[in-house]
Amino acid sequence: MTVAPPTAAAETPRRSFRRFRTSRGRQTWAGLGMVAPAAILLLLFLIIPVILAFTLSFTNARLISPNPPRFVGVDNFIRAFTADPVFVQSIGNTALFALVVVPVQAGLGLALAVLVNRRLRGTTFFRVVYFIPVVTSIVVVSILWKFLYQDDGLINSMIDAVTFGQWRGTDWLNDPSTALGAIIVMSIWQAVGFHMIIWLSGLQTIPEELYEAARMDGASPWRQFTNVTWPGLRPTMVFVLVTITIAALGLFVQIDVMTQGGPQGATSTIVFHAVRKGYEQQEIGYAAAISLIFFVAVLIIALIQRRLTREKD
Secondary structure (H helix, E strand, C coil): CCCCCCCHHHHHHHHHHHHHHCHHHHHHHHHHHHHHHHHHHHHHHHHHHHHHHHHHCCECCCCCCCCCCCECCCHHHHHHHHCCHHHHHHHHHHHHHHHHHHHHHHHHHHHHHHHHCCCCCCHHHHHHHHHHHHHCCHHHHHHHHHHHCCCCCHHHHHHHHHCCCCCCCCCHHHCCCCHHHHHHHHHHHHHHHHHHHHHHHHHCCCCHHHHHHHHHCCCCHHHHHHHHHHHHCHHHHHHHHHHHHHHHHCCCHHHHHHCCCCCCCCCCCHHHHHHHHHHHCCCHHHHHHHHHHHHHHHHHHHHHHHHHHHHHC
16 A cells, blocks of 8 residues: 655645754744844834825725715815915025025034034033933923023023113014024024034044044144035035924924914924924824825925935945
């Protein structure tokens, strides 16, 4: 009596078990096990929300509504640019904020990094002082500066004392001509310490021998900066510009705490407008369309920045 050879289906579990028992198989399963938690979190909190936002942006979905969502095509995008003046104003406010904050914050951070990079007594103290606003909650900082900007706040009191009552400050956050500028000043002050640390780390990667050679050639401090320091900071510059730009375009917390988009929409930004439309006015579909527009804009700007820095390199 002959016994039939085992079928391929019967051999599959054995082969899988043998493969698992090998060193390479155990490494593969161990790697998958370590990747699984991060992959699940990315799937739940990044990939699925992005897919949902993309889908909802083409519907009239509301946060709470007895009616099911209805497909409306590109009506939400047309509405954003033609029938929503606050959205258009938010684009201008966001662009103005980024155009001012990016160069000023990057330049000031570089200047502070050059100063605290010197081997002098007390530089560690100043590094800590400049970095304290970064580790302080942005909500707390916004509340404190809101008090400073009040009509009877500390800033106006100082102006009154310095000018001996000849010039009186305004109610900074309730004046459409000064509200956005006040938030720009506060935002630069709060985040400049972080970029100072990034510039400082880049400065400390430049070999000291290059500066010694430049000094032996009779180079002035400015020549040392332009010919040695700045070329060595090119990779750091790319990181700093991209991070500042993304943070500036995503301005939200300061607006939400200090002005609520006012006065008269003078401080409304794209992100704040999307949140207000989605949660306060419950227009989730329209808010998703605004978020998609914002995502595409940030992506294009980041790619342009990367392209420009590559050409310089």
